[in-house]
Amino acid sequence: MLSKERRDMLDRIKSVQFVMIVAFISSLLLAFIAMSLKPRMDYNVILDKKKSILKSIDIDVVGLTPAQLDEKYNLHIEEIVINQAGEVISDILLSDIEWVEDKGTGTTNYILKTSDNKIVNEYYPLYKTSNPNGYIIPISGKGLWSTLKGYFAISQDKNSTMGIVFYEHGETPGLGAEVDKPWFQNQFKIDKGKKIFNSNNDLVSISLNKKKNTYNKPHEVDGITGATVTADGVTKFLKRDLNRYKNFLIGQR
Protein backbone atom coordinates (compact mmCIF):
# COMPACT_ATOMS: atom_id res chain seq x y z
CA MET A 1 0.00 0.00 0.00
CA LEU A 2 1.41 3.35 -1.06
CA SER A 3 1.41 6.29 1.32
CA LYS A 4 -1.00 9.16 0.63
CA GLU A 5 1.78 11.54 -0.45
CA ARG A 6 3.17 9.01 -2.85
CA ARG A 7 -0.31 8.45 -4.38
CA ASP A 8 -0.87 12.21 -4.80
CA MET A 9 2.54 12.49 -6.42
CA LEU A 10 1.73 9.75 -8.92
CA ASP A 11 -1.62 11.38 -9.65
CA ARG A 12 0.07 14.65 -10.41
CA ILE A 13 2.63 13.08 -12.69
CA LYS A 14 -0.18 11.30 -14.51
CA SER A 15 -2.06 14.58 -14.98
CA VAL A 16 1.01 16.34 -16.35
CA GLN A 17 1.71 13.43 -18.67
CA PHE A 18 -1.84 13.47 -19.96
CA VAL A 19 -1.82 17.22 -20.64
CA MET A 20 1.55 16.93 -22.41
CA ILE A 21 0.29 14.17 -24.66
CA VAL A 22 -2.88 16.09 -25.55
CA ALA A 23 -0.88 19.26 -26.24
CA PHE A 24 1.65 17.39 -28.36
CA ILE A 25 -0.92 15.61 -30.50
CA SER A 26 -3.02 18.73 -31.10
CA SER A 27 -0.04 20.92 -31.96
CA LEU A 28 1.29 18.30 -34.35
CA LEU A 29 -2.10 18.05 -36.05
CA LEU A 30 -2.54 21.81 -36.35
CA ALA A 31 0.99 22.39 -37.60
CA PHE A 32 0.42 19.79 -40.30
CA ILE A 33 -2.89 21.29 -41.41
CA ALA A 34 -1.56 24.86 -41.33
CA MET A 35 1.41 23.79 -43.46
CA SER A 36 -0.70 22.01 -46.02
CA LEU A 37 -3.17 24.90 -46.30
CA LYS A 38 -0.46 27.59 -46.45
CA PRO A 39 -0.12 27.74 -50.26
CA ARG A 40 -3.90 27.99 -50.57
CA MET A 41 -4.09 30.81 -48.04
CA ASP A 42 -1.23 32.74 -49.64
CA TYR A 43 -2.91 32.36 -53.00
CA ASN A 44 -6.17 33.70 -51.54
CA VAL A 45 -4.41 36.78 -50.18
CA ILE A 46 -2.80 37.52 -53.54
CA LEU A 47 -6.09 36.94 -55.34
CA ASP A 48 -7.85 39.29 -52.95
CA LYS A 49 -5.28 42.01 -53.69
CA LYS A 50 -5.72 41.54 -57.41
CA LYS A 51 -9.45 41.83 -56.97
CA SER A 52 -9.04 45.15 -55.13
CA ILE A 53 -6.68 46.49 -57.79
CA LEU A 54 -9.25 45.74 -60.48
CA LYS A 55 -12.01 47.25 -58.36
CA SER A 56 -10.05 50.48 -57.96
CA ILE A 57 -10.30 51.10 -61.71
CA ASP A 58 -13.98 50.14 -61.71
CA ILE A 59 -13.73 46.72 -63.31
CA ASP A 60 -16.53 44.39 -62.25
CA VAL A 61 -15.13 41.37 -60.39
CA VAL A 62 -18.34 40.01 -58.87
CA GLY A 63 -18.76 36.28 -59.29
CA LEU A 64 -15.49 35.66 -61.14
CA THR A 65 -13.68 32.38 -60.67
CA PRO A 66 -10.02 32.61 -59.60
CA ALA A 67 -8.88 31.70 -63.12
CA GLN A 68 -11.08 34.35 -64.72
CA LEU A 69 -9.85 36.88 -62.22
CA ASP A 70 -6.23 36.09 -62.99
CA GLU A 71 -6.93 36.41 -66.69
CA LYS A 72 -8.65 39.77 -66.27
CA TYR A 73 -5.83 41.01 -64.08
CA ASN A 74 -3.15 40.04 -66.56
CA LEU A 75 -5.15 41.67 -69.33
CA HIS A 76 -5.53 45.03 -67.60
CA ILE A 77 -2.65 45.40 -65.21
CA GLU A 78 1.08 45.70 -65.76
CA GLU A 79 3.18 45.50 -62.60
CA ILE A 80 6.08 47.95 -62.62
CA VAL A 81 8.65 49.22 -60.14
CA ILE A 82 9.84 52.79 -59.86
CA ASN A 83 12.62 54.33 -57.80
CA GLN A 84 12.50 57.41 -55.61
CA ALA A 85 13.53 59.65 -58.49
CA GLY A 86 10.44 58.51 -60.35
CA GLU A 87 12.18 56.42 -63.02
CA VAL A 88 10.75 53.09 -64.10
CA ILE A 89 13.22 50.33 -63.20
CA SER A 90 12.69 47.44 -65.55
CA ASP A 91 15.21 44.96 -64.12
CA ILE A 92 13.47 44.78 -60.73
CA LEU A 93 10.27 42.77 -60.54
CA LEU A 94 7.36 43.61 -58.28
CA SER A 95 7.83 40.24 -56.59
CA ASP A 96 11.37 41.27 -55.59
CA ILE A 97 9.87 43.80 -53.20
CA GLU A 98 8.71 42.77 -49.76
CA TRP A 99 5.88 44.71 -48.15
CA VAL A 100 6.43 45.24 -44.42
CA GLU A 101 3.92 47.12 -42.34
CA ASP A 102 5.17 49.59 -39.74
CA LYS A 103 2.92 48.68 -36.81
CA GLY A 104 3.14 52.14 -35.29
CA THR A 105 2.09 54.26 -38.24
CA GLY A 106 0.54 51.70 -40.54
CA THR A 107 2.89 52.75 -43.33
CA THR A 108 4.08 50.03 -45.67
CA ASN A 109 7.84 49.88 -46.02
CA TYR A 110 9.07 48.43 -49.29
CA ILE A 111 12.19 46.35 -48.92
CA LEU A 112 14.17 45.10 -51.88
CA LYS A 113 14.60 41.40 -51.14
CA THR A 114 17.16 40.67 -53.81
CA SER A 115 19.79 43.15 -52.58
CA ASP A 116 22.25 42.08 -49.88
CA ASN A 117 21.81 45.10 -47.64
CA LYS A 118 18.00 45.22 -47.85
CA ILE A 119 17.37 48.64 -49.35
CA VAL A 120 14.29 50.18 -47.71
CA ASN A 121 11.90 52.55 -49.48
CA GLU A 122 14.07 53.22 -52.50
CA TYR A 123 11.96 51.21 -54.92
CA TYR A 124 8.17 51.37 -54.99
CA PRO A 125 5.56 49.11 -56.55
CA LEU A 126 3.20 50.60 -59.11
CA TYR A 127 0.46 49.15 -61.27
CA LYS A 128 -0.03 50.46 -64.78
CA THR A 129 -3.40 49.96 -66.42
CA SER A 130 -4.20 50.24 -70.08
CA ASN A 131 -7.98 50.33 -69.99
CA PRO A 132 -8.72 52.89 -68.62
CA ASN A 133 -5.24 54.40 -68.95
CA GLY A 134 -3.68 55.19 -65.61
CA TYR A 135 -1.72 54.07 -62.57
CA ILE A 136 -2.63 52.41 -59.30
CA ILE A 137 -0.74 53.23 -56.11
CA PRO A 138 -0.91 51.10 -52.95
CA ILE A 139 -1.82 53.09 -49.84
CA SER A 140 -1.93 52.20 -46.14
CA GLY A 141 -2.10 53.86 -42.76
CA LYS A 142 -3.86 54.13 -39.44
CA GLY A 143 -7.51 54.92 -39.00
CA LEU A 144 -9.16 54.75 -35.60
CA TRP A 145 -8.74 51.10 -34.60
CA SER A 146 -6.76 49.60 -37.36
CA THR A 147 -4.50 49.92 -40.35
CA LEU A 148 -6.38 50.56 -43.57
CA LYS A 149 -4.81 49.09 -46.69
CA GLY A 150 -5.96 49.83 -50.17
CA TYR A 151 -5.31 51.13 -53.65
CA PHE A 152 -5.60 54.58 -55.15
CA ALA A 153 -6.06 54.87 -58.90
CA ILE A 154 -4.96 57.88 -60.88
CA SER A 155 -5.53 58.73 -64.51
CA GLN A 156 -2.79 58.88 -67.18
CA ASP A 157 -2.48 62.66 -66.69
CA LYS A 158 -1.07 61.68 -63.25
CA ASN A 159 -3.39 64.21 -61.68
CA SER A 160 -7.07 63.20 -61.91
CA THR A 161 -8.28 60.56 -59.46
CA MET A 162 -9.94 57.44 -60.85
CA GLY A 163 -10.85 55.47 -57.79
CA ILE A 164 -10.06 54.26 -54.28
CA VAL A 165 -10.51 50.86 -52.68
CA PHE A 166 -9.67 49.32 -49.32
CA TYR A 167 -9.00 45.61 -49.04
CA GLU A 168 -8.21 45.44 -45.37
CA HIS A 169 -9.33 47.43 -42.34
CA GLY A 170 -11.01 47.00 -38.96
CA GLU A 171 -12.95 50.25 -38.65
CA THR A 172 -16.37 50.51 -36.98
CA PRO A 173 -19.21 49.17 -39.15
CA GLY A 174 -21.59 51.98 -40.08
CA LEU A 175 -18.98 54.62 -39.25
CA GLY A 176 -15.35 54.26 -40.31
CA ALA A 177 -16.18 51.18 -42.37
CA GLU A 178 -18.18 53.46 -44.68
CA VAL A 179 -14.90 53.79 -46.64
CA ASP A 180 -16.00 50.52 -48.26
CA LYS A 181 -19.32 51.97 -49.43
CA PRO A 182 -20.02 53.10 -53.01
CA TRP A 183 -21.16 56.58 -51.91
CA PHE A 184 -17.69 57.20 -50.49
CA GLN A 185 -15.61 55.50 -53.17
CA ASN A 186 -17.62 57.00 -56.04
CA GLN A 187 -16.36 60.43 -55.01
CA PHE A 188 -12.97 59.46 -56.40
CA LYS A 189 -14.28 58.44 -59.82
CA ILE A 190 -12.88 60.28 -62.82
CA ASP A 191 -16.14 62.09 -63.62
CA LYS A 192 -16.03 63.83 -60.23
CA GLY A 193 -13.00 65.82 -61.43
CA LYS A 194 -10.86 65.48 -58.31
CA LYS A 195 -7.18 66.41 -58.73
CA ILE A 196 -4.15 65.76 -56.54
CA PHE A 197 -2.01 68.66 -57.82
CA ASN A 198 -3.03 72.31 -57.49
CA SER A 199 -2.40 75.01 -60.10
CA ASN A 200 1.11 75.65 -58.71
CA ASN A 201 1.96 71.99 -59.28
CA ASP A 202 2.10 71.29 -55.54
CA LEU A 203 1.00 67.85 -54.42
CA VAL A 204 -1.97 68.69 -52.21
CA SER A 205 -3.62 65.26 -52.40
CA ILE A 206 -7.30 64.81 -51.53
CA SER A 207 -8.66 65.55 -48.10
CA LEU A 208 -11.80 64.20 -46.49
CA ASN A 209 -13.81 67.22 -45.49
CA LYS A 210 -16.17 67.30 -42.53
CA LYS A 211 -18.37 70.01 -44.01
CA LYS A 212 -20.32 69.08 -47.09
CA ASN A 213 -20.53 70.86 -50.46
CA THR A 214 -17.25 69.45 -51.68
CA TYR A 215 -18.50 68.66 -55.18
CA ASN A 216 -16.93 71.72 -56.81
CA LYS A 217 -13.71 71.60 -54.80
CA PRO A 218 -11.06 69.65 -56.72
CA HIS A 219 -9.00 68.58 -53.69
CA GLU A 220 -11.75 67.62 -51.24
CA VAL A 221 -14.33 64.90 -50.87
CA ASP A 222 -17.06 64.38 -48.27
CA GLY A 223 -15.78 62.88 -45.05
CA ILE A 224 -17.70 60.41 -42.93
CA THR A 225 -20.08 61.58 -40.22
CA GLY A 226 -19.11 60.12 -36.87
CA ALA A 227 -15.77 58.85 -38.12
CA THR A 228 -13.53 61.89 -37.90
CA VAL A 229 -10.48 59.91 -36.83
CA THR A 230 -10.80 57.47 -39.73
CA ALA A 231 -11.31 60.33 -42.18
CA ASP A 232 -8.36 62.32 -40.86
CA GLY A 233 -6.25 59.17 -40.99
CA VAL A 234 -7.13 58.56 -44.63
CA THR A 235 -6.40 62.19 -45.49
CA LYS A 236 -3.03 61.95 -43.78
CA PHE A 237 -1.76 58.69 -45.18
CA LEU A 238 -3.10 59.34 -48.67
CA LYS A 239 -0.96 62.45 -48.89
CA ARG A 240 2.02 60.73 -47.31
CA ASP A 241 1.90 57.74 -49.64
CA LEU A 242 1.30 59.86 -52.74
CA ASN A 243 4.34 61.91 -51.76
CA ARG A 244 6.53 58.85 -52.23
CA TYR A 245 5.49 58.80 -55.88
CA LYS A 246 5.76 62.57 -56.27
CA ASN A 247 8.77 62.52 -58.59
CA PHE A 248 7.09 59.98 -60.79
CA LEU A 249 3.81 61.89 -60.85
CA ILE A 250 5.41 65.25 -61.56
CA GLY A 251 7.84 64.06 -64.24
CA GLN A 252 6.98 63.88 -67.94
CA ARG A 253 3.46 65.11 -67.71
Add this chain to the structure above:
Amino acid sequence: MLRNKIFTDPLMDNNPITRQVLGICSALAVTVKVELAVVMTLALTFVLTMSNTLVSIFRNQIPHNVRIIVQLTIIASLVVLADLMLKGFMYDVSKELSVFVALIITNCIVLGRADGFAMNNSVKDSFIDGFANSLGYGIILVLVAIFREFLGSGTIYGVTIFPESLYANGYIDNGLMLLAPGAFIVLGLIIWVQRTATGFVEE
Protein backbone atom coordinates in the same frame (compact mmCIF):
# COMPACT_ATOMS: atom_id res chain seq x y z
CA MET B 1 -32.61 12.06 -19.85
CA LEU B 2 -34.54 11.11 -22.96
CA ARG B 3 -32.70 11.42 -26.28
CA ASN B 4 -35.52 13.50 -27.75
CA LYS B 5 -35.29 15.95 -24.93
CA ILE B 6 -31.52 16.29 -25.33
CA PHE B 7 -32.20 17.39 -28.87
CA THR B 8 -35.26 19.61 -28.43
CA ASP B 9 -34.34 21.31 -25.15
CA PRO B 10 -31.57 23.56 -26.54
CA LEU B 11 -33.77 24.60 -29.43
CA MET B 12 -36.47 26.21 -27.32
CA ASP B 13 -36.84 25.69 -23.56
CA ASN B 14 -33.14 25.77 -22.79
CA ASN B 15 -31.81 27.78 -25.74
CA PRO B 16 -28.20 28.79 -25.09
CA ILE B 17 -28.76 32.38 -26.23
CA THR B 18 -32.29 33.32 -25.28
CA ARG B 19 -32.56 31.26 -22.11
CA GLN B 20 -29.04 30.86 -20.75
CA VAL B 21 -27.93 34.16 -22.34
CA LEU B 22 -24.55 32.74 -23.39
CA GLY B 23 -22.61 33.49 -26.57
CA ILE B 24 -24.01 37.01 -26.74
CA CYS B 25 -20.72 38.52 -27.92
CA SER B 26 -20.74 36.75 -31.26
CA ALA B 27 -24.52 37.05 -31.54
CA LEU B 28 -24.05 40.81 -31.60
CA ALA B 29 -20.94 40.89 -33.75
CA VAL B 30 -21.69 38.65 -36.70
CA THR B 31 -25.39 39.25 -37.28
CA VAL B 32 -25.09 42.21 -39.63
CA LYS B 33 -25.53 39.88 -42.59
CA VAL B 34 -27.35 36.56 -42.82
CA GLU B 35 -24.44 34.99 -44.70
CA LEU B 36 -22.03 35.77 -41.85
CA ALA B 37 -24.46 34.35 -39.30
CA VAL B 38 -24.81 31.14 -41.30
CA VAL B 39 -21.05 30.63 -41.68
CA MET B 40 -20.51 31.43 -38.00
CA THR B 41 -23.17 28.86 -37.10
CA LEU B 42 -21.44 26.25 -39.26
CA ALA B 43 -18.10 27.00 -37.59
CA LEU B 44 -19.62 26.75 -34.13
CA THR B 45 -21.51 23.56 -35.03
CA PHE B 46 -18.24 21.96 -36.10
CA VAL B 47 -16.39 23.06 -32.95
CA LEU B 48 -19.15 22.32 -30.46
CA THR B 49 -20.17 18.93 -31.87
CA MET B 50 -16.57 17.77 -32.19
CA SER B 51 -15.46 19.08 -28.80
CA ASN B 52 -18.44 17.46 -27.08
CA THR B 53 -17.74 14.15 -28.82
CA LEU B 54 -14.00 14.18 -28.15
CA VAL B 55 -14.37 15.19 -24.52
CA SER B 56 -16.97 12.48 -24.04
CA ILE B 57 -14.74 9.81 -25.64
CA PHE B 58 -11.91 10.63 -23.24
CA ARG B 59 -14.11 11.49 -20.25
CA ASN B 60 -12.85 8.54 -18.23
CA GLN B 61 -9.18 9.16 -19.04
CA ILE B 62 -9.11 12.93 -18.44
CA PRO B 63 -7.69 13.58 -14.94
CA HIS B 64 -10.24 15.53 -12.92
CA ASN B 65 -7.84 18.22 -11.67
CA VAL B 66 -6.72 19.29 -15.15
CA ARG B 67 -9.98 18.68 -17.02
CA ILE B 68 -10.57 22.35 -17.94
CA ILE B 69 -7.08 22.63 -19.41
CA VAL B 70 -7.59 19.50 -21.48
CA GLN B 71 -11.03 20.64 -22.63
CA LEU B 72 -9.68 24.05 -23.61
CA THR B 73 -6.82 22.49 -25.55
CA ILE B 74 -9.27 20.39 -27.52
CA ILE B 75 -11.61 23.34 -28.12
CA ALA B 76 -8.77 25.71 -29.08
CA SER B 77 -7.36 23.19 -31.57
CA LEU B 78 -10.76 22.76 -33.19
CA VAL B 79 -11.26 26.52 -33.41
CA VAL B 80 -7.87 27.07 -35.04
CA LEU B 81 -8.73 24.25 -37.43
CA ALA B 82 -12.05 25.89 -38.35
CA ASP B 83 -10.32 29.24 -38.80
CA LEU B 84 -7.67 27.74 -41.09
CA MET B 85 -10.32 26.00 -43.16
CA LEU B 86 -12.25 29.25 -43.63
CA LYS B 87 -9.07 31.11 -44.61
CA GLY B 88 -8.24 28.39 -47.10
CA PHE B 89 -11.62 27.80 -48.67
CA MET B 90 -13.85 30.81 -47.93
CA TYR B 91 -11.41 33.68 -47.81
CA ASP B 92 -13.91 36.52 -48.37
CA VAL B 93 -16.20 35.35 -45.60
CA SER B 94 -13.33 34.72 -43.21
CA LYS B 95 -12.17 38.28 -43.82
CA GLU B 96 -15.54 39.62 -42.73
CA LEU B 97 -15.82 37.32 -39.73
CA SER B 98 -12.30 38.42 -38.75
CA VAL B 99 -11.55 37.66 -35.11
CA PHE B 100 -14.94 36.23 -34.25
CA VAL B 101 -14.14 32.73 -35.45
CA ALA B 102 -11.04 32.71 -33.23
CA LEU B 103 -13.20 34.00 -30.39
CA ILE B 104 -15.31 30.81 -30.45
CA ILE B 105 -12.67 29.61 -27.97
CA THR B 106 -14.12 31.98 -25.40
CA ASN B 107 -17.73 31.20 -26.31
CA CYS B 108 -19.22 30.06 -23.02
CA ILE B 109 -21.56 27.63 -24.77
CA VAL B 110 -18.66 25.44 -25.92
CA LEU B 111 -16.83 25.06 -22.61
CA GLY B 112 -20.17 24.95 -20.79
CA ARG B 113 -21.37 21.96 -22.78
CA ALA B 114 -17.99 20.22 -22.62
CA ASP B 115 -17.67 20.44 -18.86
CA GLY B 116 -21.36 20.41 -17.99
CA PHE B 117 -22.58 17.67 -20.30
CA ALA B 118 -19.92 15.75 -22.20
CA MET B 119 -17.88 14.90 -19.09
CA ASN B 120 -20.81 12.91 -17.65
CA ASN B 121 -22.64 11.51 -20.64
CA SER B 122 -22.21 8.93 -23.35
CA VAL B 123 -20.57 9.76 -26.65
CA LYS B 124 -23.84 9.50 -28.57
CA ASP B 125 -25.73 11.77 -26.19
CA SER B 126 -22.88 14.29 -26.15
CA PHE B 127 -22.83 14.38 -29.92
CA ILE B 128 -26.57 15.06 -30.04
CA ASP B 129 -26.28 17.65 -27.28
CA GLY B 130 -23.46 19.50 -29.07
CA PHE B 131 -25.32 19.51 -32.35
CA ALA B 132 -28.60 20.61 -30.81
CA ASN B 133 -26.99 23.45 -28.89
CA SER B 134 -25.27 24.69 -32.06
CA LEU B 135 -28.60 24.57 -33.82
CA GLY B 136 -30.28 26.49 -30.99
CA TYR B 137 -27.51 29.08 -31.23
CA GLY B 138 -27.74 29.21 -35.01
CA ILE B 139 -31.51 29.67 -35.16
CA ILE B 140 -31.31 32.78 -32.98
CA LEU B 141 -28.25 34.09 -34.81
CA VAL B 142 -29.89 33.78 -38.22
CA LEU B 143 -33.16 35.23 -36.91
CA VAL B 144 -31.36 38.30 -35.54
CA ALA B 145 -29.36 38.59 -38.77
CA ILE B 146 -32.50 38.49 -40.93
CA PHE B 147 -33.99 41.42 -39.01
CA ARG B 148 -30.74 43.38 -39.02
CA GLU B 149 -29.88 42.86 -42.66
CA PHE B 150 -33.46 43.57 -43.76
CA LEU B 151 -33.86 46.77 -41.76
CA GLY B 152 -30.23 47.88 -41.90
CA SER B 153 -29.27 47.20 -45.52
CA GLY B 154 -32.60 46.40 -47.22
CA THR B 155 -31.34 42.95 -48.27
CA ILE B 156 -31.64 39.35 -47.06
CA TYR B 157 -28.75 36.98 -47.79
CA GLY B 158 -27.44 39.66 -50.17
CA VAL B 159 -30.67 39.76 -52.20
CA THR B 160 -32.18 43.23 -52.43
CA ILE B 161 -35.70 43.30 -51.08
CA PHE B 162 -36.79 46.90 -51.54
CA PRO B 163 -37.24 48.27 -55.06
CA GLU B 164 -34.97 51.11 -56.17
CA SER B 165 -37.97 53.45 -56.40
CA LEU B 166 -38.49 53.23 -52.64
CA TYR B 167 -35.04 54.74 -52.06
CA ALA B 168 -35.70 57.34 -54.75
CA ASN B 169 -38.77 58.38 -52.80
CA GLY B 170 -36.76 59.01 -49.67
CA TYR B 171 -36.63 55.68 -47.82
CA ILE B 172 -33.43 55.35 -45.81
CA ASP B 173 -32.03 52.14 -44.29
CA ASN B 174 -31.95 52.11 -40.51
CA GLY B 175 -28.29 52.60 -39.64
CA LEU B 176 -28.85 51.66 -35.99
CA MET B 177 -29.49 48.07 -37.07
CA LEU B 178 -25.92 47.82 -38.38
CA LEU B 179 -24.48 48.69 -34.99
CA ALA B 180 -24.28 46.49 -31.89
CA PRO B 181 -27.15 48.31 -30.09
CA GLY B 182 -29.43 47.31 -32.97
CA ALA B 183 -28.61 43.67 -32.29
CA PHE B 184 -29.32 44.15 -28.58
CA ILE B 185 -32.77 45.52 -29.36
CA VAL B 186 -33.63 42.69 -31.77
CA LEU B 187 -32.27 40.06 -29.38
CA GLY B 188 -34.20 41.58 -26.48
CA LEU B 189 -37.42 41.49 -28.47
CA ILE B 190 -36.84 37.85 -29.43
CA ILE B 191 -36.24 36.90 -25.80
CA TRP B 192 -39.39 38.81 -24.81
CA VAL B 193 -41.52 37.05 -27.41
CA GLN B 194 -40.13 33.65 -26.47
CA ARG B 195 -40.66 34.15 -22.75
CA THR B 196 -44.19 35.39 -23.32
CA ALA B 197 -44.92 32.32 -25.43
CA THR B 198 -43.40 29.80 -23.00
CA GLY B 199 -44.48 31.62 -19.84
CA PHE B 200 -40.96 31.34 -18.41
CA VAL B 201 -40.08 33.71 -15.58
CA GLU B 202 -36.56 34.27 -14.21
CA GLU B 203 -36.46 33.50 -10.50
